[in-house]
Amino acid sequence: MMLDALFDVAKTDASAAPSSDFLARVLADAEAMQPDPTTQIADRTEDKPGLWNVLLKALGGWPSVAGLATAAAAGVWIGVVGSTSLMADGIGATLLSNGQDSFLSDLDANYAFLVE
Amino acid sequence: MPYDTQADIPDETLLVLYANGDGAAARALTLRLTPRVFSHAFRMLGDRAEAEDVSQEALIRLWKIAPEWRQGEAKVTTWLYRVVANLCTDRLRKTRGVGLDSIAEPADDAKGPLETMQEKARLDALQAALATLPERQRQAVVLRHIEGLGNPEIAEVLEISVEAVESLTARGKRMLAKALAGQKEALGYSDD
Numbered sequence: 001m002m003l004d005a006l007f008d009v010a011k012t013d014a015s016a017a018p019s020s021d022f023l024a025r026v027l028a029d030a031e032a033m034q035p036d037p038t039t040q041i042a043d044r045t046e047d048k049p050g051l052w053n054v055l056l057k058a059l060g061g062w063p064s065v066a067g068l069a070t071a072a073a074a075g076v077w078i079g080v081v082g083s084t085s086l087m088a089d090g091i092g093a094t095l096l097s098n099g100q101d102s103f104l105s106d107l108d109a110n111y112a113f114l115v116e
Numbered sequence: 117m118p119y120d121t122q123a124d125i126p127d128e129t130l131l132v133l134y135a136n137g138d139g140a141a142a143r144a145l146t147l148r149l150t151p152r153v154f155s156h157a158f159r160m161l162g163d164r165a166e167a168e169d170v171s172q173e174a175l176i177r178l179w180k181i182a183p184e185w186r187q188g189e190a191k192v193t194t195w196l197y198r199v200v201a202n203l204c205t206d207r208l209r210k211t212r213g214v215g216l217d218s219i220a221e222p223a224d225d226a227k228g229p230l231e232t233m234q235e236k237a238r239l240d241a242l243q244a245a246l247a248t249l250p251e252r253q254r255q256a257v258v259l260r261h262i263e264g265l266g267n268p269e270i271a272e273v274l275e276i277s278v279e280a281v282e283s284l285t286a287r288g289k290r291m292l293a294k295a296l297a298g299q300k301e302a303l304g305y306s307d308d
Contacts, residue, residue, distance in 0.1 A: 002293075002296065002300055002303070002305040003289060003292055003293050003296065004261075005305065006238055006239075006241070006242045006296070006303075007242075007261040007262055009235060009238050009239060009242070010159070010239060010242055010262045011262055011264070013239055015158075015164075015239065016154070016155040016158045016159065017151055017154070017155070018150050018151055018154040018168070018171070022150070022154070022168050022171075022172075023146060023147065023150055025172065026146050026150050026171070026172060026175050027142065027143060027146045029172065029175065029176055029179060030134070030142040030143075030145065030146050030175070030179050031139070031142055033176070033179040033180060034134060034135075034137060034139075034142055034179070035135055035136070035137055035182075035183055036137060037136060037137030038137075
């Protein structure tokens, strides 16, 4: 049948094939619009901050953490150095005011006051 | 003959590879899909430049949707044919009665000049006859008889029932036969 023969001619028609220029243009589009795998990986790693980063951020960054460390070190130093010197200077005795004669040093081994 | 070297990989898989940044998948899909898209657009519009515009637009839409492509919902080619069909419909509505003078010369040097001339005359006659069909009939006839799609796939492309596709192609073929009836001898088919 003539119509079927015409369809067969059309199926192999070179004029209905895209030119190489056009194919190159389409490929350029495809490449330009293709997602970049390296940025996909970078995005994924940025999404997962570590525990230390979370903690650091919660405390207000490195300057705050440095201040906290200094305060902690000073506290330890005062605790160690001041514990005996304060007692020696009698500061502990003045704290017990109102003319009481009891001293911390009067405490016996059972922490009971000795008889005056 | 397949245009790409990854002929055994389905279009859907290639599209996933493309979305993952595989350069070879971009080339394979371009070489595989462009001829099909272009051929259909050309048969519908009868003009190479217009067919190139429509094909490029359809493929750009495919590249855009690739990262969100949902496997198993539709075939890539069915989806593409539908996009092309809709783009062609828009063009045809805007520019009714496109001239057929712009059909390009066939670039086939292997045939003799007489044979080439007769083939061109046949293709021009077919294209002119196709242009007389209502747009939906033309879509159905081209997809069925030139692109070689099955009726269920055409039904998906045109978003109609299989029965409606059968009716469209049957009516389209009758109209084509009528339009070409007077040219049998001129086209070298006098012996059937």
